[in-house]
Amino acid sequence: MESPHKPKHLSSTFFFLFIFISSNLVTLFISTSLFNPCALTTTRTDNNAITTMVEKKLFDEEITRNNDGGEGEQDLPDEFMTLTSPQKLPFGVNPNSKSDKIISPVGKPCTLFPNELKRFMSYTVNGSCPDDELLAQRLLLKGCEPLPRRRCRVAAPETYVEHHPFPECQWSTPSDSSIVWTAYTCKNYSCLINRRKNQKEFDDCKDCFDLQGREKNRWAETIGGGLDFSIDEVLGVKKQGTIKIGLDIGGGVATFAVRMRERNITIITTSMNLNGPFNNFIAARGVVPLYLSISQRLPFFDNTLDIVHSMHVLSNWIPTTMLHFLLFDIYRVLRPGGLFWLDHFFCIGEQYEEVYKPLIQSIGFNQIKWVTGRKLDRGPDLNEMYLSALLEKPLSHSW
Numbered sequence: 001m002e003s004p005h006k007p008k009h010l011s012s013t014f015f016f017l018f019i020f021i022s023s024n025l026v027t028l029f030i031s032t033s034l035f036n037p038c039a040l041t042t043t044r045t046d047n048n049a050i051t052t053m054v055e056k057k058l059f060d061e062e063i064t065r066n067n068d069g070g071e072g073e074q075d076l077p078d079e080f081m082t083l084t085s086p087q088k089l090p091f092g093v094n095p096n097s098k099s100d101k102i103i104s105p106v107g108k109p110c111t112l113f114p115n116e117l118k119r120f121m122s123y124t125v126n127g128s129c130p131d132d133e134l135l136a137q138r139l140l141l142k143g144c145e146p147l148p149r150r151r152c153r154v155a156a157p158e159t160y161v162e163h164h165p166f167p168e169c170q171w172s173t174p175s176d177s178s179i180v181w182t183a184y185t186c187k188n189y190s191c192l193i194n195r196r197k198n199q200k201e202f203d204d205c206k207d208c209f210d211l212q213g214r215e216k217n218r219w220a221e222t223i224g225g226g227l228d229f230s231i232d233e234v235l236g237v238k239k240q241g242t243i244k245i246g247l248d249i250g251g252g253v254a255t256f257a258v259r260m261r262e263r264n265i266t267i268i269t270t271s272m273n274l275n276g277p278f279n280n281f282i283a284a285r286g287v288v289p290l291y292l293s294i295s296q297r298l299p300f301f302d303n304t305l306d307i308v309h310s311m312h313v314l315s316n317w318i319p320t321t322m323l324h325f326l327l328f329d330i331y332r333v334l335r336p337g338g339l340f341w342l343d344h345f346f347c348i349g350e351q352y353e354e355v356y357k358p359l360i361q362s363i364g365f366n367q368i369k370w371v372t373g374r375k376l377d378r379g380p381d382l383n384e385m386y387l388s389a390l391l392e393k394p395l396s397h398s399w
């Protein structure tokens with residue numbers, strides 16, 4: 001067995017990692033501070049301000065390290081070092097990687113948050129993991145993604161109650177006993193279902209758990225024309241049966257995937273667990289949740305997916321540079337002829353003309369539908385607007 005001891009050269013590795021990180025991290029830091037899909041941030045931070053913010057953060061971390069009396073990896077928890085140290089392959093050089101070692105990946109920024117990382121990686125090996133979903137998600141949203149693996153058993157309900165069988169599961173509420181509720185304000189599903197009525201504060205996807213409410217008719221038909229395309233209208237632009245698999249980015253409780261499943265189309269739904277057990281709920285409905293933030297490279301190979309959909313998530317809260325990378329990533333995973341349904345992208349009127357319209361149109365998609373409309377839920381004075389677009393990756397190679 002490979003020894004988990006820290007190789008000497010790692011201290012310099014971590015030192016470089018630490019120095020090297022600042023340029024790449026700009027967008028991740030911003031995403032952290034703004035991570036709130038529906039909270040509109042209209043202030044456009046200029047690049048200098050961003051850099052200063054990152055430098056300050058790095059500087060603060062540096063001070064913390066020095067005060068702890070440690071340098072480099074000495075601050076990092078042992079279990080983290082064990083995980084991330086290169087491990088020798090038992091059969092020597094692997095012809096595919098051309099290396100005799102393998103290293104477990106973690107998000108590059110993980111080491112920037114030594115205190116949270118220490119808490120996250122402190123547990124008894126082969127024991128129970130701490131019940132720390134909130135800490136884990138915060139770390140991940142700051143850019144420590146993927147999170148480090150742990151060698152412990154994750155918190156689970158004392159007595160797990162299995163889900164309803166298919167197909168009832170698609171439109172029914174699972175048992176409260178299938179969830180560890182620690183991380184959420186609500187402690188049961190009826191609280192989540194009623195929170196639109198009972199709760200004043202904002203929450204992401206506040207009324208989504210109520211499957212008898214607005215969820216019931218989403219994408220079922222073209223409501224009011226304009227911005228709300230229906231699934232059948234969208235599928236109708238391609239030859240019957242050629243849209244088979246796809247991805248919904250930030251898909252709430254995965255009603256899109258459930259609807260698509262009814263049409264024999266397999267959709268994977270990415271979601272965070274922002275004050276609700278979204279991933280468990282999606283899984284309970286019989287479709288696949290993927291716990292992945294919008295910062296990470298999509299875990300699909302080039303030219304593979306038939307459709308990518310995203311509603312309300314891709315919007316002006318995402319730093320423009322990150323959005324640019326993200327749109328190219330969507331272009332990458334779509335197969336030629338694949339569809340990108342950008343559903344209710346929102347921003348301020350001026351931003352649309354100056355930033356987002358040119359940005360989205362520059363990626364190289366064919367435009368099948370392009371509809372804009374005003375967003376009035378927070379009043380007309382804010383001059384907010386929506387864009388719904390149906391875009392297609394060109395069939396023939398043109399770049």
Ligand SMILES: *[C@@H]1O[C@H](CO)[C@@H](O)[C@H](O)[C@H]1NC(C)=O
Nearest residue numbers: 124125126127128151152153
């Ligand atoms: C690991 O934990 C399991 C379950 O508690 C226990 O049965 C087993 O003996 C432990 N193994 C070691 C090597 O401690």
Ligand SMILES: *[C@@H]1O[C@H](CO)[C@@H](O)[C@H](O)[C@H]1NC(C)=O
Nearest residue numbers: 176185186187188189190191
């Ligand atoms: C659900 O939680 C709410 C408060 O969060 C509580 O008032 C209510 O009694 C709970 N309902 C059930 C069925 O446990």
Ligand SMILES: *[C@@H]1O[C@H](CO)[C@@H](O)[C@H](O)[C@H]1NC(C)=O
Nearest residue numbers: 240241260261262263264265
């Ligand atoms: C889905 O597939 C099943 C089994 O192949 C078939 O019976 C059904 O008609 C299909 N449904 C649709 C909407 O295509």
